[in-house]
Amino acid sequence: MQSDIAATERSDRFKRFLFGRRPKVTLLRAAILLAACFVVFRFILLPVRINGDSMLPTYHTGQINCVNRLAYVRHRPQRYDIVSVRLARPNGISAPKVLYMKRIIGLPGETVAFHEGKAIINGNPIDEPYVKWPCDWSNESVTCGPDEYYVVGDNRSMTMPSHVQGRAKLERIVGKLLL
Amino acid sequence: MKNLFRLILVLVLAGAGWWLWTFLFPSPEKVIRQRMVRLAETATLAPNDNPIVRAAKAQKLVDMFSPDAVIRLETDDFGGRSYSGRDEISEAAMAGFAAIRALRVEFLDVSVELDDNQLSATVSCTARVQFEDKKDFGVQEMLFTFKKVERQWVISKVETVKTLS
Numbered sequence: 001m002q003s004d005i006a007a008t009e010r011s012d013r014f015k016r017f018l019f020g021r022r023p024k025v026t027l028l029r030a031a032i033l034l035a036a037c038f039v040v041f042r043f044i045l046l047p048v049r050i051n052g053d054s055m056l057p058t059y060h061t062g063q064i065n066c067v068n069r070l071a072y073v074r075h076r077p078q079r080y081d082i083v084s085v086r087l088a089r090p091n092g093i094s095a096p097k098v099l100y101m102k103r104i105i106g107l108p109g110e111t112v113a114f115h116e117g118k119a120i121i122n123g124n125p126i127d128e129p130y131v132k133w134p135c136d137w138s139n140e141s142v143t144c145g146p147d148e149y150y151v152v153g154d155n156r157s158m159t160m161p162s163h164v165q166g167r168a169k170l171e172r173i174v175g176k177l178l179l
Numbered sequence: 180m181k182n183l184f185r186l187i188l189v190l191v192l193a194g195a196g197w198w199l200w201t202f203l204f205p206s207p208e209k210v211i212r213q214r215m216v217r218l219a220e221t222a223t224l225a226p227n228d229n230p231i232v233r234a235a236k237a238q239k240l241v242d243m244f245s246p247d248a249v250i251r252l253e254t255d256d257f258g259g260r261s262y263s264g265r266d267e268i269s270e271a272a273m274a275g276f277a278a279i280r281a282l283r284v285e286f287l288d289v290s291v292e293l294d295d296n297q298l299s300a301t302v303s304c305t306a307r308v309q310f311e312d313k314k315d316f317g318v319q320e321m322l323f324t325f326k327k328v329e330r331q332w333v334i335s336k337v338e339t340v341k342t343l344s
Contacts, residue, residue: 052315087305087320087342090288097287098305098318100342151343161255166343 044069045178046095048084054153054163055101057132058082067099071176077104077149079126082177085151085168099174100164103130106150108170113141117156133157142167149173208291211300211325211332215286218243218334222284224276237272241265245326245333253339254319283309286321299326303340 020026041047046067050059059065059082067084077083084099105119105126106112117135118125135156144150144167152165201209221240224233250262262268289304302323309316324336 085342086288087318088288088303088340089290091290096305098307148344164255164343166341168343172342 043093043095046084046175048099048101050101054155054158055082055103056153056155058103058130058154059101066178067175068178069095069175072173077107077170077173077176079104079107083149083151083168084174084177085172086174096174100151100168101177102151102153102165102168104149104151106144106167108144108146108148110150111141111143112150114139114160119152130154131156145169147171207293207297207300207327207332211291211302212289214243214325214332214334215289215302215304215323219284219286222282224279224282226281230277233276234273237269237276240272241269243334244268245328245335248334249336251336251338253341254317279310281311283316297327299324299335300332301325 015023046069048065048067050063050065051061053061081104082101083104084101086096087098087100088096090096105128106121110121111123113120114135114137115125117137119128120126120141131154133156137156137160139160142150147170148167149170150166151168153163155163205213218240221236221243224236228236244265246265248263248265248268250260250268252261253259262271285307286304287307289302291300291302293300302325304321304323306319306321307316308319320340320342322336322338322340323334325332326335327333
């Protein structure tokens with residue numbers, strides 16, 4: 001008899017530990033939390049897994065990060081921001097499954113070129129402390145349109161033809177990397 | 180209780196009826212999406228696929244194109260290539276399937292836009308290609324044009340899109 005009472009008390013304590021004193025409120029809170037996580041990680045903060053060498057040494061393959069889709073709601077992308085650029089746009093409001101991860105070095109209206117490994121913006125070299133390895137890139141200058149940003153990876157030791165870079169339209173920039 | 184059971188039964192039957200309708204009479208968008216999935220599967224080669232299987236896959240791939248189809252590819256890795264008509268596409272497919280040991284093709288972020296006449300459609304997607312069992316993969320934005328020929332959706336044009344200009 002006493003052992004039955006003890007067992008019932010243990011069971012009640014365990015249920016209280018799991019569901020609290022008011023199980024319905026706990027379940028409601030859990031449902032709200034789940035819905036909030038779904039909305040945040042599906043539409044606002046996109047978890048991404050980086051693949052490729054073009055952003056070395058800043059980011060390497062296998063690293064996990066988040067893209068903040070609300071980063072450019074109130075202001076435009078800035079130079080040196082690391083952004084994600086979409087390729088094809090999927091139907092509806094879901095996030096693209098494939099994104100380029102690149103750094104902005106040229107802003108709208110600016111002329112961008114590379115000369116002996118240095119990035120030249122409007123005729124003047126810019127400081128790029130994140131470029132750690134030697135680079136010998138040289139190319140003709142290109143001018144960014146009113147809504148275009150020049151994006152390039154940090155790994156300039158790659159050959160220029162194998163490094164995806166160029167002007168990205170603002171509407172293709174999905175967001176800014178969070179970490 | 181009886182009424183609730185009847186209501187649930189009606190809802191289940193309505194749901195099953197709707198599912199059957201969409202299964203037997205799929206929308207053009209659904210059909211085109213299925214064609215894209217089949218295209219990716221046909222273009223995918225396993226390392227142990229023998230020459231007969233590869234030749235059959237190449238033929239199946241070519242049958243998905245219209246007789247006057249055009250393929251225009253411009254990639255950093257392979258430069259600019261263009262194929263016109265089924266014969267050229269067939270030659271290229273046979274040669275490619277014979278030369279490549281393994282290939283994995285996926286079409287992601289597929290977006291289908293039907294034209295007003297419902298006889299043609301534009302599909303934009305990102306192709307993800309993995310060669311020879313390597314871990315690295317390449318991605319390329321693509322644009323497909325489908326047209327309806329004798330109640331079948333076939334590919335009339337394929338072109339690569341330059342994401343970064």
